[in-house]
Amino acid sequence: MSHFTKIALEIRDCGALVAALADLGLSIVEVHDEPQHLHGYEADVRPEMAEVIVRREHVGPLSNDIGFRKTDGGTYEATISEYDQGSGYGQDWRQRLLQRYGRHVAVAKLAKKGFRVVREEARDGKLHVVLRRSA
Numbered sequence: 001m002s003h004f005t006k007i008a009l010e011i012r013d014c015g016a017l018v019a020a021l022a023d024l025g026l027s028i029v030e031v032h033d034e035p036q037h038l039h040g041y042e043a044d045v046r047p048e049m050a051e052v053i054v055r056r057e058h059v060g061p062l063s064n065d066i067g068f069r070k071t072d073g074g075t076y077e078a079t080i081s082e083y084d085q086g087s088g089y090g091q092d093w094r095q096r097l098l099q100r101y102g103r104h105v106a107v108a109k110l111a112k113k114g115f116r117v118v119r120e121e122a123r124d125g126k127l128h129v130v131l132r133r134s135a
Contacts, residue, residue, distance in 0.1 A: 003082050004038070004048050004064070007094065011076040011101055016108065017052060017068060020100035024093070026066075028058045038065040038079060048079050059084060099127050107131070 011017050018029050030036070035049035041062050050067025059066055064081040066089060071077050080089050107117055107129065115131040122128070 004046065004079050005082060005085065006048075006069075007078040007080065008071075009068075009076055009078055009094070009098065011068070011098070012074055013101075013105055013108075014052060014070075014076075016101050016104035017076060019104045020097050021054060023100040024096060026054045026058060029054055035069055038067045040064050040081075041083070050079055052076065059089070060087060063087070103127055103129060 014031060018031060021027070021029050030053040032051050032053070035051050036053060038046045038048045038050060038053065039056055040046050041056060041064050043056075046064075048067060048069075050065075050069040052068035054066040056063045056065050063084050066084060067079040068076040069079060078094065085091075103120075107115075110131055114133045116134055118130045118132045120127065120129040
């Protein structure tokens with residue numbers, strides 16, 4: 001049985017979180033109003049709970065669910081098993097998730113001010129987004 005680790009993230013916008021997960025290839029995501037139990041790799045129900053869940057069958061073979069639980073402070077805390085952290089969902093993946101999340105939040109806020117994405121590219125581990133104000 002894998003041990004689940006809780007990781008604090010500076011994520012507040014559920015929609016941007018779901019969009020960032022989709023950018024990273026996890027497009028089948030459950031979003032619940034109330035926390036639901038996560039499942040282990042043997043489909044066992046775990047005590048850990050989350051409102052945003054990527055079920056194990058969408059993570060990879062022998063994986064556990066990946067969950068994001070909203071804290072009292074309004075941010076989301078990721079719950080990822082040690083096994084899954086070692087098989088592609090560790091620190092580098094979380095950095096890419098935060099990068100994509102930041103992109104979605106910024107673009108949404110700037111779109112309200114009349115900007116649209118013209119071009120974006122990743123280079124040197126950074127995401128460069130060019131926006132232009134619509135006429």
